[in-house]
Amino acid sequence: MSGARTGLPLLGGLLLGVLINFLLFAPPDESTIACPAASIAEFVDSAEHWVVNQEKTPQSPPADAKQGPQVVRARFAATELGIRERILVLVWAETGRLAVALNGTLAKHVSRVVALADSARLDVETSLLPSLIPFKSNSLHAHTHILNAVFNYTLQENYDWFLIMKESTYINPFLLQEMINKMSWSEKVILGVPDSSNVGRCILEAGILLSNPTMQMLIQQRHVCNNMLAASDEQGMEMCIYAATNVSCRGEHQGQEYRYWHVSGTDAPHEELQRWAMESPSLNSSLSVGSILSTADSSALHDHFIRVEVDKVEAEISQLEEEIEGMGEDLPDGPSWPVGTKPYAHAPNRYQVPVWEYFTSTEIFKNEPNQNVRALEGSDKEDIDEIIEEARRRVEEEEGKRSLEFVRISGGYRQWDAARGMDYMVDLVYRDVDTEEILERRVHLARIIERTTLVNTVPYVKEDADLTIVVPIAEEVEVLPARRLLARQARLCTSPAEENRHTRVVVAVSSRVETKSVVFIQNDLEELKKRCKRSSLEASLLSVSSDTATSLHAAEALDEAIDHFGPQSMFLLLSPYADIQKELLDRARINTIKKFQVFLPIPFIEYHPTIAGMDLKDGEKPDDESTRQRALGTLKDPAPPQRTKGLMVQKEHGRFDPLDFSVVCIYGSDYMEVRPRLMRGKRVDVGSAFLNMPPGIHVLRAIEPALRLRYHRRECDPDLEEEDLLRCTQSRRENLAAKDQLARLVFNKE
Template sequence: MSGARTGLPLIGGVLLGVAITFLLSPPPDESPAFCPASRVPEFVDNSEHWVVVQEKTPQSPPSDAKQTPQVVRARFAATELGIRERILVLVWAETGRLAVALNGTLARHVSRVVALADSARLDVEMSLLPSVIPFKSNGLHAHTHILNAVFNYTLQENYDWFLLMKESTYINPFALERMISKMSWHHKLILGVPDALNTGRCILDGGILLSNPSMQMLIQQRHVCNNMLAATEENGLEMCIHAATNVTCRREFEGLEYNFWRVSGTDAPHEALQRWSLESPTLNSSLAVGNILSTADASALHDHFIRVEVDRVDVEIASLEVEIEGMGDDLPDGPSWPVGTRPYSKPPNRYQAPVWEFFTATEIFKNEPNQNVRPLEGSDKEDIDEVIQEAKRRIEVEELNTSIEFVRVSGGYRIWDAGRGMDYMVDLVYRDAHTEETIERRIHLARIIEQTSLVNTVPYVKEDADLTIVVPIAEEIEVLPARRLLARQARLCVGAAEESRHTRVVVAVSARVEAKSVTYIQNDLEELKKRCKRSALDASLLSVSSDNPSSLHAAEALDEAIDHFGPQSMFLLLSPYADIQKELLDRARINTIKKFQVFLPIPFMEFHPTISGMDLKDGEKIDDEGWRQSALSKLKDPAPPTRTKPLIVQKEHGRFDPLDFSVVCIYGSDYMEVRPRLTNGKRIDIGSAFLNMPGGVHVLRAIEPALRIRYHRQECDADLEEDDLSRCIQSRRENLAAKDQLARLVFNKE
């Protein structure tokens, strides 16, 4: 009963589920049953452009296969190309007394001098030599240590010639250079003084000159010298060289002779050198002098051979002059004067013809657009006075047998040629003492460029240096020009590409500027930073608490900027009236070199806008009477003039003023060195303080079209230094307008 009670609900539930399934399912189809045909699936073939890549299993090479050798590149190009130095001098310093003197006389004429000395005999003076190799004897011969040192330092690979010598031997560097320059180092060659026994060895007292193949053989076969017995260390080295190389010592090769002079007797060379040179002319042609005793002997011999070399060069020059004079008529340009110098440069066309400057004893007529004649003074007077004296001396030498008296200088001309020098033609007037007849003589003189050298110490500079632009504002009248400069800078810094170099604009305002104007400048600087965000430009305002005029305020502004940003930065001091292009900043960066060069560009100074016609409106003419009266009144008006036309670098709009030093680019550390010079007297600008700058710092002046200075009234204080005052007056007068414009204003004519 219990089982039926449990199974009945389960069976009832199953039956109920089956009944509901039959009721809800659709009726069966009456059509005959069949299996529909299965649909063939369609496949898309995308393997038409496939490329089958079958990777092969890498196989390890057999153990006996040879590996491909790798190319070992040399560390230096000279090593890979086989380029060697000319000669190496190996000095065996037995005592060390003369090695220092020998290094001072010989080292500057040869590639390298190496001193080899026993470490037990090294003193303080000898240890300071740039190339000294010490060794310890340890019971071995000295030549063993010398050859091992050459091998250990691989000196045999780097030189064409080798000279082994003692410290008591003096070498004539001029004769040595002439000999090795005319001989080929490819031969197995040993030059020197053969010994008296004719054994094929060279004596060390006279020096032993070995070619590179001979030295290579000596180093490779140096082991044959280990058990060599000799009476002295010198004989051991001589025997070692002969035995290892198997090359006989020679005194002459290809017509060149190895001359040797041995000092004998009791006379010291520095005392008897003059007498020896007169008694035996072979001394002057000697390559080596042996057995010197002191440093005084070495110095005296070196001075003597320098004089001999100078005399030899003078003789060669005289012979060349005779030869050139003989063939001068066959040259295309004819004989040159002075002999051997280039002739006058031929102008390429009639527009580039050279201009001669005419001068008298008191005046000089230079090739300047705004000035015809200037008084002869300063360096020009010293130059011309010296030329006149030389002309008088030469004429008096030529007219030695005649009685003539100098009367006056009629005139003269001079011209500068960058490849030749300065040439002069001087006309002198003489009077015959007997006949009272006037005689005119013209003489041609020249200052030829003789001593030229390449500047090989200029540092390498790039245009990626950070730059700080300093704009000083000393007066209220300079606020508006400075704001225009900031607006110009905002237009220049707008660019698509970002810059990695940093530019900073600093405006230094004095206490005389009103607070309202300072607020305007501060707003302009904030706007400048927003617009130049992509150009890595920063802007800041500095307050300079001083009541100084414009020139001294500029120096104090630069002092304040250096205190804020450090002396290692580059500073470009600009006038508030400046109008710049972007090229100026690039040239300032590349032309300013720390501790070497200061950049002082020559700006384009704008003429007065009214006189030059830059304020004319459309339809106005420059020759109207109303314009003339207006222009004359505006010249007396202290208000800044207005302009309606853009400033363009043209001769009608302005001029390049070489007397203006208001713009300067310099490193702060270089400026601090000349800062004391600005306190010695009142200066018109700080740029002039860098002229004749001590410490070997160059001053670069060049015309800069990207730097333009707007016209402004220039005040010349009477308390300025004399040179600055005269320069200020001259600059103010010439920057007013061109001469034709002033003439049109005064005379009212075109």
């Protein structure tokens, strides 16, 4: 019963579906279907209604084909950006003499001056003008050739304003620049002096100023002027400008007036200029003056307008000073003194306090580590004396009603500020004659930096110049330091950095050096060449047979090196006691310029190793009695002192000596010019020949941390020149040790 209950609904649904399918989709009656006879297949041979669609196979572009549209770039960036010069002056030169004078006065103040002259009238002086365009008249008016020249040279495209004038007209360049800077060039305008007899035309004698759009139209329509009949070339130019542009002449535009001063034919401007300026002040505001007759008139007019411009600038400066003084009270720092200059430098922190030098009428206290006071002499004395006189004059002017008598200067201070100048404070003591009262007045003065000049073009210098290092050895005692220098050079050339520049090491040995030492030096040079093979370093030994002094041996060594390697090479004269870094060679190449500059670095001089404590062993102190006694003993011992510590640029180890000129870098040709100076007297070193050099050769001095000189006993020959002897004695005294080290040596601490 359970199976029947499940199967009956399934069977009923199946039968119902078959019945519905039979009723809806019954097969057609076979009796109504007619079967035709066997048919024959027909083929269509005509193709008149066929349409053929043939797709082209896409082809890949060639490999060298450029993608995208081609852009035609202008030759110059100014052309592409539409940048033009401000003004072009076209001068019609009839005789040529005045055109030369006009080029000298006007060309410095405008973008360009072009002179156009008939080739049949050219003289030698006119033909040398830098911007001359000659033409042949060919029975045509001059304006035709001028306009054709502007078109042929495409001058109409490169300037905002154009001034057409005769050579007999003077143009005030200062007023011309002021006028075109205040006007817009984009409008069609012609400025000048309108002709009263011909409406719309400008007088060429006064000059005609055209904007760029007007000049463009004039050049495009210049053919209108080809058959124009005029009584003169001057009239032809006036008529042509008006006919081709159809723009009337005007004397004022955008608030700027074109002023003209006419000179009658009987007057000479260079004689009547002063009278004209006094009787008619409008002359000073004139843009053009005509007609002038000579170059003297042109020069006189130019000088006059320069004075007018200077007076105008000074008046503006005075007005500006008054405005600054009026606003000074409202400024946070108060009014500046002098007016418009930077105030006194304020210390940014307690480590950068500005240093003032104290001075009296006889002495000055400078900021030097090894000298407290110096005598007031030389340029310092001239400076201080002038300041004292000016301070006294100021005080006596302010106290004019009182009878004061100057007593003395109690003291003063001065400070150098690179952005401001030299500032002074002077304390003066006066006595009142009537009351016998002593008065003190403090005066502030300043030498403001007001005239700055740019250095002339310096020759281009590269770091790859060939360098020859010359090491002179005059005595046997210098052999060991020189060998240490060669060892130092060997370590420099084997450093990881690549060295492609050519360097040559030359050791010049005197005849006083023993043969055994010469052999050692020769072996050191061979070893140096092997180690520096990668850097292409050359090393050679020169023998100098001389019995002269040690100081002159360096000059003879340099002479011998120049004879071997030529005067066009760069030579670096080193002391055998030198200890150098690689940076010294780079700076020597950069700072030495042929026929322009000599490099004399200021070396770091080592103190006496024993006194400076550079030979102390572990556990020893510089204050011990045994250390002190040993230091005193080494001062009497002629043997070179020993050291256990390396030389470092520190104030305990040495000092930079500005009196040392033993290291020089110079070109051989420049050295030969100053070589005779070394023969005039006994000199302490080669560098002394470069003191007080003649104009044209600069001497560059700067402290050089990469150049260190080991301590050695320095002898000062009494036969030296007085200046060199004083310098040698002072250098030897100050390079022994620092003051605290000498005090520790002399005074025994109990």
